[in-house]
Amino acid sequence: MTDVHAPVALEAFRGRSVVSADDFTKEEVLALLDAARAFDPPASVRADAALRDRILGTLFFEPSTRTRLSFESAMLRLGGSVVGFADANMTSSSKGESLADTVRVVASYCDAIVIRHPKEGAARLAAQVAGIPVVNGGDGSNQHPTQTLLDLYTIRKATGRLEGLRVAFLGDLRYGRTVHSLARALCRFDADLSFVGPPTLRLPDELREAVRASGRPARELDALEDLGDVDVLYVTRIQKERFPDPMDYERVRNAYRIDRASVKRFGEGLKILHPLPRVTEVDPDLDAHPGALWFDQVRNGVSVRMTLLSLLLGGRAPGRRA
Ligand code: CP
16 A cells, blocks of 8 residues: 555544544544455454444435445444344334434434435434434435445555545436545545536536635546546446436436446556446446456445444454454
8 A cells, every 4th residue: 555644543533423524534534444454354353353232223214235234244243233224114203203313212222323314414413413423324415424435445455545546437426425425535635536427417516616625626527538547437326316306317317328348448457436236327247347346345345334333432453363
């Protein structure tokens, strides 16, 4: 790894919430990614080592496969336990209980909470009332900071660095929370950022301004053909569930698709990421591309989330299997 950083005391993470990609300094991100190597692969860690007697609450008000199950897997691998729900219709929210009350109640059963919610700001509210660490597992179109941590880990593992990379985002730049969090994080690493997508799905003004305020250009393009050389291509699906008008979705649903031919000019060194789920925007033939990293991202998600839970909950250092 070529990124160097000032030392960060890992105890500094204890008891904190993670709501935004901006919640960690660059040095803290690098320290966390360094620490995650001890959990990679996840099975190398003794399951009973770190978080025995701790309970994670998973509050998922929106569908999820990766985020919920990888957090649960991470907690179980660390010897902890999990309570929670994946269908809010089966909870007292359906009787009108407020989000704040639900969070206060679950916080009295757990040591940390992971929450996914369709409303932007829901995780921030949860963190304000919980009294225990709250991790944002995605709040509407806003942010998905732990996806960003695993994305950064994956990019760093594949390229050997984070500093000064040329990164292009392709897809739903307006509603894609993984794009919003990762772009904010990459600004700290002097990345050269390009944003490619349909004109109706451009970056939110606030994010465009944040990128520019960091001194980086926010280069916005309509088509992949207009893009110069890049090191990393980060593809997202169009977030159908966020469109207020279904007809607007129909107009853009097939606006882009990458395949072997469309990425050939970037060379075999190109790294391609996708947070998944994917729908039609990636040809499955690309799974065999040497730079296709989406299933690496999935695997790294457990290592990174084990690290994060261990640090937030002040667990003992991991012990490797003999
Ligand atoms: N990448 C991601 O957030 O996937 P899920 O929606 O399945 O959690």
